[in-house]
Amino acid sequence: MEGLTKLEHLGKPRVVIVGGGFGGLELAKALADAPVQVVLIDKQNYHTFQPLLYQVATAGLDEGDIVSPFRKILSEQANFYFRMAEVKSVDPAARLVETSIGCVRYDYLVLATGATTNYFGDEEMAKHAIAIKSVDDAIELRNTVLSNFEQALQLGDREQLNSLLDFVIVGGGPTGVEIAGALSELRKHVFPKDYRELDFREMDIHLVQSGPVLLKGMSENASHQALESLKKFGVQVWLDARVKSYDGYTATLNNGKQLIARTLIWAAGVTGDPVPGLDATCLLPGNRYAVDAYNRVQGYENIFAIGDIALMKTDAFPEGHPMVAQPALQQGRLLGQNLHRVLTNRLMQPFEYDDKGSMATIGRNHAVADIKLFGKEYHLQGFIAWLAWSVVHVVALVGFRNRLMVLLGWTWSYFSFDKGLRYIIGKTKSPLVEADVEGKAIV
Structure with a gap:
């Protein structure tokens, strides 16, 4: 002690x-x-830049690019002490x-x-779903996605195979929208090259939102553009729908619809x-x-x-x-x-929030942004919003090294259509699915 x-x-x-x-x-x-x-x-002994956790989860960035040790950040501050x-x-x-x-x-x-x-008291959901609140969560999700495809190569049973290829994302806020967009990019540009034996036309991405719009809290224009972009990318969006239960295989919605997927990503609260x-x-x-x-x-x-x-x-x-x-x-x-x-015996000043607006990226060259400057609000979309989102997030990162590595990583990915961090290291949420000699699944 x-x-x-x-x-x-x-x-x-x-x-x-x-x-x-x-x-x-x-x-x-x-x-x-x-x-x-x-x-x-x-x-933890490091600060995490949480807005980019989803990029770690979808193989876009290395976890070291979005974390920085406290002792390094404040190494020049004489009155600072850290204890893990x-x-x-x-x-x-x-x-x-x-x-x-x-x-x-x-x-x-x-x-x-x-x-x-917040799983709202649903213990079964907490057991089977994957959240993205920490670096460990993001790595686990990345491992799970890749492990699913490795296992899918073993299977001949169509339903079992599709259960590994399909994903359910719960929550239509920025995190849910950004994960859906990132998975759709991987489905189009990356996974077909890595797993040539699999038919990624069978990969379904479901985004379930309990309310009538995506990106609640942003402008109506941003919500509409996000919905249209995700539909264009082939994401199936379920509005005014809730996931009532999930047992690790079947997600049951409140409208009676059942979605078969071994991976459910929780971004709902x-x-x-x-x-x-x-x-x-x-x-x-x-x-x-x-x-x-x-x-x-x-x-x-x-x-x-x-x-x-x-x-x-x-x-x-x-x-x-x-x-x-x-x-x-x-x-x-x-x-x-x-x-x-x-x-110094002076009066404290009350807090007044300076709302600078909100942003969300949906995929390559697609983003939405509500920016507040000098008392006016500007609504951006498409490439301009995507560029603004990229610049803001690079600048906001802690440390020159992280800014440089993220900028280089994004530049490489943009021109090469590649996500280079597709390795499985550490734990995975995927249950092991084995195949017998006839190619039938044994769960």
Whole structure:
């Protein structure tokens, strides 16, 4: 239990940040010149650029291209300390955070734990579906997709073979739309070259959305263009439909339709990832902490929450800010400034979200973007939107190396119509399907 006890007290207030996502990392950076000791605790030793996880899952990028170690990112920040640990609970009275490697005291605590996959209590779905919330998830999905095709080469039974070729994606938000588009590109340009024995006209991609439109929260134009593009790419889109059950083989929709697929990708929702120990009254539906305009958790003066785990109700956002990167980044940046103000006896400034818009890519030369600049909103689509999406994501990556590698990887893929990272390393969700000497499946 020495991991945290070795932290020296520097005679400065200690700010403990739980979680190194967009908000937590931005906060740590914002405190670089503050008279505090910054302690970041995360169960991984790296920051993940989550918007590009789906590219790892579909063999477009290497996982190393979208992660960066915390110690490297903040190596020049003298007041920064990192500990890799899992936070177990918080004791507000004693001002202690209990972790898997010991306890740490805090003067100010910031919870930036983000969100986790929400299966809405469906244990069978949680057992059989694949989510994309972490690097491990993305690698598992990539392995599963490729493993499916390797196994399909063994089979003669048509239904069993199709069950390995087909995919069901649940959730029509940006993640679901982007995965569907990426799989359709692989089906057209890559898989037929790798698996010449398979007929990829038999590969069905189903996108199931519970509401009447895709990309809810974006403009009507963006939703319409996304739907039309996916249909053009051969994706079967099911609107106003829900997956009632999935047993690892059959996905049953609420309209009675049954989709046979051994791979179901869950992109249908997230829920906050709170830490035990705070008063239950500060936790709102969706497992998000109720915070005021300064990101203080309800009922506490020195505990804050930022990003997906924080729910700040405003007139413009009565249900809280969207659970995407920009609110987390902006809240982390402002909270760093506000903690500096507190320590220098100045008033904190309330948070006001600067909504810069939303983007989603659907495939090669196809994307949609709602961009807000100088009080005006611009709706882009097609190649221009795709180019804007690419530039924004490259610039937003952490570290020059990652930006360079992603740019080079995308450039190669664009001109070669190739995804070069088609290897199976690590675990897979696919159950082993064996064939007997007559080519019949034995499951």
